[in-house]
Amino acid sequence: MTRKARAATAAPPTPAAPAPAGSPLSQLALSRLEVRNLATIRELSLDFRGGFSAFTGETGAGKSIIVDALGLLLGARANTDLIRTGEDGLLVTGFWGAEGDDECSASRRVTMQGRGIARLDGEVVSVRELQEWASTRLTIHWQHSAVSLLTPANQRSLLDRQVGEEVAAYTAAYRAWGEARARLENLRAGERERARQLDLLTFQVREIEGVAPQPGEEEPLSAELTRLSNLETIAQGAAGALDLLSDGETSAVGMIAEAIKAMNAGAKYDETSAQLQRELRGALDAVQAVVGELRDVAEDSAPDPEELDRVESRLTALGRLRAKYGPTLEDVVAFHAAAQSELEALNRDERDAGTLEAEVNRLQGEAVRAGETLDAARTRRAGPLAAQLVTVIRELGMPHARLEFRLTPLPQPGPSGLSDVTLHFTANPGEDLGPLADVASGGELSRVMLAISTVLGAETPAVVFDEVDAGIGGAAALAVAAQLGRLARERQVLVVTHLAQIAAHADHHYKVEKHVEEGRTVSHVRLLNERERLEEIARMLSGNTSEAALTHARELLGRRAAAS
Template structure:
């Protein structure tokens, strides 16, 4: 069901916009841009127009300012034969510039310091707004119509965006879990097998080296026993042995030791050596007697080493690598197990978050409806002043099938300029001239929030009394803003505070555009040309009447 917020018929015109503080554009320097060779323009506040013959290049000024606002650089804009173009704007004591070379590289500066184009754009957007020729057409987009209504609702939009993002993240995770359920089960089986295989062996860091030593000992017990027996035979068990010879040597020193301290000391050393050899002989006897082969122990060590080697082959190359791999598998198992649990519980979380989105979305819709009526009334008040006295306009909310990134509802702007006609979508019923005037009303109410505003061909598709109404609205806007307008209508030009003429001429076989600020006499001639295509006495008389009904009367 469509929800409407209708515009009440205002009793009188909306009040003029509040002043916007900030620096105004005081000078513009342009070098090698399209047909401009070298141009310097000085500006003051108020209402400034640029006029000229069709094809004279009036919009080049707008293109130059657009480069300072971060518009995409195009090498086609560089004057033929030149290596680069340069645009510099001065706002009181501040300066911004953009240089584009023939290779497409762009250099931005703020007060002489190199900055990114994005930084230049952010800086310039606080000082200047441009409404291009296609800006009115952009009103046909439902997204742009919604943005008009949402401009004053940043808090509601942020709350909704947060809730929507949480819901979408949960939905995406649930869909991912469901889509990967079969793969997750396969992966769980594999990881569980690997974890069980390693856990069954339970490898310990550093255990292989002592096991290898045990294996060498167990495999050579006969050799060890035979060696010990041979050593015993030489030390104690043989007919002639080391213990016997040492004992005899000790006895032979008995007599001399009674009289010679040195001999006595040497005898003591021999006794100590004899005791050491006898101790070694006892240990050798244990080795010789206790090294009977143990097939079970040998098999146990071989099996353990075999199991460790198998793990190293599959998960190694080292035993430490196997242990690390096991830890990683356990972590992945835990994560996949959580995923399995999440898949079972995330449904409820998605439903809960969906409820949050609906709740916050309904609040956003209520805020939009609350904003729609007053905003539509402000716009209609200005639109009716612009030569459409019977215009009606309203914002309508249409519930979307499910929550979207921008809310629970689509927003469209409905409009009619004629009495007795039903409101219909703006895109279906508005002419080019009507779109331009709606755009101007929107710019007045919402879009002129910078110290300087530029309108490029805002007068497209209008004339007569509508043109006069548009001119008056632009002049009213210029009370609190610095307004620049590229126009082809004499009614608008006549109400400007400052008038610049854009012309083309041929110099040395090259086309050159020039921009000249007109004095009163020149302005009279230009407005006469705009009215009649010539500067005859009749045309000049008509132009003088138009100027008299505007801001002043030229003396010429």
């Protein structure tokens, strides 16, 4: 079945809230989610619309499965427990933008073996790439994510989103100071080791330089050693050759000389004979030249002890270097260059140790100045940001709420600045402000989180809230619903809720239901029509669809219609 055909089988949608001009929803909103074999979902094809969408259902129906599915596209850990019992794996696919050429998709497959495949527009990517891509289009506030507000780091990050340049400048200055300080500490802590290394490198460099090896010199030296070691044999061979050529009773020189004389008469009358005679004379000259050289060889029957010692010593020295720094002379030369470079660096560190401390002090001063600039920027932004947040928080059913960012100086510069940044809060009149982590209830934390999402923005075109209404009810629930509606004017807002007041305020209402099919529990999600929505809100109010419950539900829906 095609995507269009499947979409046609859904219940008639309520009219979608139009996205404002220039809204990112037109191109980057989440348009569709397809899920297979995730928990109790066998197969799901769900179309999304702009504006505010609520997901409701009875306790245990699996309302948060939709959030789990979207979380997989955001790179959440893929636990095999999420795979539907009896299946080999699960698959989640999300579509963004209008169907057609502008539509893009992301998917995540997880198998029972723990393997997974992530894709963007059908191409395989890493989970990190999938996460980076999806995180620019979708933000999820999980059921317990408001607890993250309790950490000082997250409280500081809220304020630092307003002072990015100053944060970056301080981070760079602090890093430079830290690197110089670490280098100085290493120099001081490793003085004994550095001295040992200096001695070793100095010895190695001098040992190699003392021999001054030249790549390729061993082969001719080895040949010379072989010659010197066999001079007696060489001399005997030369003497034998001399006897045959010149010194014997019958010698080659004498016979050639006689041959030349024998041709004298004929050479006077025959040019060929004359030419041959000339060639014999040349041969005689050549033999006599060889005889001269052979005589030198024959007389050199014992090697020069100094020369033999020189060659043997040189080869021994080269072999010793190869054994320690080789295996080849090229390796020895390369080792020398590396050792020389390291020796120069150690000597440089030795010389720099005195000036490095001054450099550390200078960089510390730069970090402090950057930290003071950061503190000033944080202070400038803290008041206006807190005022914006308080305005929204008071609209969420806490009319007496107060909130402020406080900067507490640290004993020395830290990775994030010269001061800790903490949120202080109170929801009650006459009460002193206290650390948010100590004084806020779960419901108050949820509303502070909603205020932050509204004021600072989710930075993505789609925002998902999983049970943002935890711990609230009554007028506070109505205020939260109204705030979600306001946020939905600029963002696509998806909310999993158990409160009728919030569901009644949504532009679109989806219901999550469980059924038993062929002996297996199966969850379905469907878009409710007007009558079904009225009955669902009545059930959420009273647990039934009595006339009184339906009347109350009509009042809630009527209040939303009047507000819009």
